[in-house]
Amino acid sequence: MNSTSRDRILGAAGRLFGERGYRAVTVRDIALEAGVSASLVMKLFLSKEKLYAAVQPEESVFAELDVPTTELGEALVFRVLMRRERGMQEPWATIPLAVLDSPNPGATRSEVRERYLDAIAQLIGDTTSDRRFASTVTALMTGFGEAVRTLGLFDSWDFDEVVEHYGAIVQTQIDASKAAR
Known part of the structure; x- marks a missing residue:
């Protein structure tokens, strides 16, 4: 032992x-x-x-994410692709399975939802009562993590092209959050 x-x-x-x-x-x-x-x-x-x-991922998807808000969309996408290249576990991709397959799905759903929404809302400055922009960013990143890992989408794309393309999609919600303040 x-x-x-x-x-x-x-x-x-x-x-x-x-x-x-x-x-x-x-x-x-x-x-x-x-x-x-x-x-x-x-x-x-x-x-x-x-x-x-x-064994749930300890690495926060937000740790050491010290970039200007204007670059946040690309930074989030970049990190997913880097974890894929390094063969690391992808926290965004494990969210659905962690919730649905948990011994207590209801409690896990609430805990994971609040943890991610609170972190994203704080990161992007989402002050809406329903955290609508944080919800959208979380949905976009969860979908992206799943698409990259499970479906192998974007495998044929150039790394930087994916960062720029999908990062811009995520960035629209981050910018909308700032505009809503």
């Missing part, structure tokens, strides 16, 4: 949950993928639900 085993378990669980979803993955699947026993998985994480919570 060392940190290497724990790291292997977390890595295996993240991959499997990301590929198949919560319900389709067993503790035995994770243990087999990690090269450890199922009992060690349970000893370290106590339950499949707690392991699932432990």
Whole structure:
């Protein structure tokens, strides 16, 4: 029982949950993928639900996003494409699966919705009572993350072309939020 085993378990669980979803993955699947026993998985994480919570992306899609508001659309799109190129988990793409396949979908939906809407609203300065611009940016980015990862859309496009094209679409909502103030 060392940190290497724990790291292997977390890595295996993240991959499997990301590929198949919560319900389709067993503790035995994770243990087999990690090269450890199922009992060690349970000893370290106590339950499949707690392991699932432990592998949710910790990296905030907003961390270190220190760019002018006028460049925010492109910056958000750029980060999705960079995570794809580096083989990293895509938080935007995992939102639907994390909610729908969660052990408690209602609570997860509320928590994820508020976390993302609050962060985007603060980032773009959306002061509307219904956070309409933050909602639209969140929808655009969730759809983009899914389209890039799941459908492989934009694979044949030049990287910079995607950033410019889709970034401009996202930017329209960011600019509209500023205009609504």
